[in-house]
Amino acid sequence: MAKKYKTIPKVYAAWDYKQEIADLDRLSEQGWQLVEGRLFGSKFEQNPNLRYRYQLDYRKVTDLPRYIGTFREHGWEYVSSTFNDWHYFRKLYDPSLPESEYEILTDTQSVREMTGRWAKLGVFFLVLMGLILAVDVARMIWQPRLPVLMQTLSYLLLFGMFFIGVRRMRQPERKRAKTFPFVLIFLLICGSLGASIVLDVFRPDMSSKMHAAEYGAIPAGLSEAVCLNQLNVRYPDNYPMRLEVHADAPVTVTITNEKETVLTLTGTDIKESIRWMPLTPGFWNVYLSDFAGGAIDVEYRVK
Amino acid sequence: MIQLSDDITGDDSIVARQKEVGRLKKSEPMSESYFYILLCLSKGPNHGYGIMQMTERLSQGEVKIGSGTMYGATSNMMKKDWITEVMSEEPGFERRRLYQLTPEGREALDTEIERLRRMLAGVEMEG
Numbered sequence: 001m002a003k004k005y006k007t008i009p010k011v012y013a014a015w016d017y018k019q020e021i022a023d024l025d026r027l028s029e030q031g032w033q034l035v036e037g038r039l040f041g042s043k044f045e046q047n048p049n050l051r052y053r054y055q056l057d058y059r060k061v062t063d064l065p066r067y068i069g070t071f072r073e074h075g076w077e078y079v080s081s082t083f084n085d086w087h088y089f090r091k092l093y094d095p096s097l098p099e100s101e102y103e104i105l106t107d108t109q110s111v112r113e114m115t116g117r118w119a120k121l122g123v124f125f126l127v128l129m130g131l132i133l134a135v136d137v138a139r140m141i142w143q144p145r146l147p148v149l150m151q152t153l154s155y156l157l158l159f160g161m162f163f164i165g166v167r168r169m170r171q172p173e174r175k176r177a178k179t180f181p182f183v184l185i186f187l188l189i190c191g192s193l194g195a196s197i198v199l200d201v202f203r204p205d206m207s208s209k210m211h212a213a214e215y216g217a218i219p220a221g222l223s224e225a226v227c228l229n230q231l232n233v234r235y236p237d238n239y240p241m242r243l244e245v246h247a248d249a250p251v252t253v254t255i256t257n258e259k260e261t262v263l264t265l266t267g268t269d270i271k272e273s274i275r276w277m278p279l280t281p282g283f284w285n286v287y288l289s290d291f292a293g294g295a296i297d298v299e300y301r302v303k
Numbered sequence: 304m305i306q307l308s309d310d311i312t313g314d315d316s317i318v319a320r321q322k323e324v325g326r327l328k329k330s331e332p333m334s335e336s337y338f339y340i341l342l343c344l345s346k347g348p349n350h351g352y353g354i355m356q357m358t359e360r361l362s363q364g365e366v367k368i369g370s371g372t373m374y375g376a377t378s379n380m381m382k383k384d385w386i387t388e389v390m391s392e393e394p395g396f397e398r399r400r401l402y403q404l405t406p407e408g409r410e411a412l413d414t415e416i417e418r419l420r421r422m423l424a425g426v427e428m429e430g
Contacts, residue, residue: 055371057371059371059374059375066374066388066400067374069351069400070351070370070373070374070377071370071371071374073350073351073352073370074351074352074355074369074370074373076370089370100367100369103369104369104370104371104372105369105371105372106336106367106368106369106371106372107334107335107336107368107372109334109336109372110336110369110371110372110375110376113375114371
């Protein structure tokens, strides 16, 4: 009879390693034996005649033969290692042996060393998230936009997640109050980050400019105003704009979608950095009006 | 010809002072696992599981050393030069790795035994 294999797509947060061990033990009882432990879905082989107890060790190992040999002497069979230094071991279960037989870390010092090793990595990510968060908060203050807000919230959640993770890793032996869907939240955060990056990168550049050495007069009011260009707004958000006008005579710049006007500026030399210009989806026209005539230079940058 | 002292630079006194400071600095208590590993090896070279079995016997069943703890402890001790790895000379077990105590390791064990003796002596003393 051919052996049956299956891959169980499940990801465990690093600090939930005890949960993973419990799951492996339970699966072994049900006849599914671990063949390869992987980060995104371990591989199992069906064999109902065996029952194993499992252990996970987090460690960067430089002399693997001595490592595996030490465990083998203690009755542990080496299964596999992940790329990020998690090692899987298993031992045939014998109910007559005490539970201590199935432990690999037997004093507080070695447990602390193990969790400390991971916590170091966790703290590194915490600091990284903190820095990115600080940068994003600065961006939000300078140019509040929806994609930047999504990114700021995503990094804030990531920071919180790693903070809780490091704390859970460092906590001494105690019953987990409840299992928290860390992996699900992590995937949601990644999705949000991806969406925000898409919104940011694929936002069309709606900048435009005009230069004329001699332009005719334009009457006041919008009915006969000259439409410089159109802003094609795809989703509602704040669209900061940089506007520069140099003309021989005062000119009025208006941005409107015929329902509401979002900007009106008059001057001969205008140089404005407009931080706050919320636009709803649709077409927004950039009008020039009330111009006596002469040389005119208009440039605006908005994305 | 004037015979100058061999210790022209005063190195010997510097070394002596460093050894004393080193002894003071290293005088932190060691974990039970570390103590028993050194104690077992003081009785002769042994392999990981052999150390674990002897530890259980010497501690009257109180101290067990798991494989993860054993590997971490032996790695640390090799880094500190307290133990070294040797290959077994027992016929049939030539490929087996054994650990062996170094002079530094023996000194660390003696320091710890001294400390434990001192602590126990305080129990009997008057307050």
